[in-house]
Amino acid sequence: MNVEDINQHEKHFSEEKFWTKVQKFSKRAGTSIVYAVLLLYYTLQKPDVPLKVKATIVGALGYFILPLDIIPDLAVGVGYADDLSVVIFALIQVALYVDDEVKMQAKNKLRDLFGENVDTTEIDNKLGR
Template sequence: MKNNEENLEKEMEAASENYSDEKFWDKLKKFGKKAGSSVVYAVLLLYFTLQKPEIPVRAKAIIIGALGYFILPFDLIPDFAVGVGYTDDLGALGVALFQVAMYIDEDIKNKAKEKLKDWFGDQVDTTDIDEKLG
């Protein structure tokens, strides 16, 4: 498992070169529904956390790496692989969420949930991720 985490961290670091706001929103608009509400919620939490000016540089680097990994069309498990394509993305996002959880406040969660409602409606359940964040 440790080796998989190390590989994922290396992939995230390399992927950070691919991050931009434009690429982020393009990918999310194009594949958000396919990725599912959990992946989209994790992505939005990271994105809105990145927007906070007081976030330390190391935390921003972690977030950019995870979002860059999400943007990449070809990663450990290609996104077009039916049923499992976003599994590695969720793993990368989960690692990043865990590392920056202390910066995710209720305001960020509310912004992410509002955006989720736009795409998935009012019935989206974010409890699983919210409970893990604390």
Template sequence: MAENLSDQYSEESFWEKIKKFGKKAGSKVVYSALLLFYCMKDGNAPVWTKTVIIGALAYFISPIDAIPDLVPIVGYTDDLGALVAALGTVAAYINDDIRQKAKAKLADWFGPDSQDDVADIDDKFSK
């Protein structure tokens, strides 16, 4: 299943999903996805972390979910679960630079107050 999902991942589809559904998914889902995306792009992340990240981002992008994204209120809960599980696995490779890039992009989409909404994610996955 992971191979099938990873075949669905592309940077273009990642940005398309965030642009199209980011507001609906919410700042926590988007911030988690951005942390993973920027970690994957970081030159210090080993190959195995990129594999984990691609699997989680592919699940986020995939229209086939355990809970369909169009279901009101809970539609992105499974996506957040997959993203948070991947964050827990690769947390050691998420540095302050990655956090700053993710927060800057999040602020572009959700406004400067959005960083308050995601503080618990930073607290949970900080070194």
């Protein structure tokens, strides 16, 4: 997988589709994937992020939104594995732009969706900060 593979999914991204998918599937997808996509989403909102980086983010979020991916999202237990791998790959590519403010926004939204007891350690460790 590379950035070009991710960028081909740009056309599937929209704010409305993104929030619909997050709301509808957050409990089933789990905190790791939702936290990772929220990190990407809030990084995308930063005005100082270069267009090439934004294209990678939009491509990964488009893949997350895409209803027909490699492993259907409805496949219990594994349906979000491919989404998570694409999102993590993109997150590592754009990690330089994921700052404390972005993390705080993502964690606050994650708490709104899942309650106070959310663990973001797995994704935070992948970011290396």
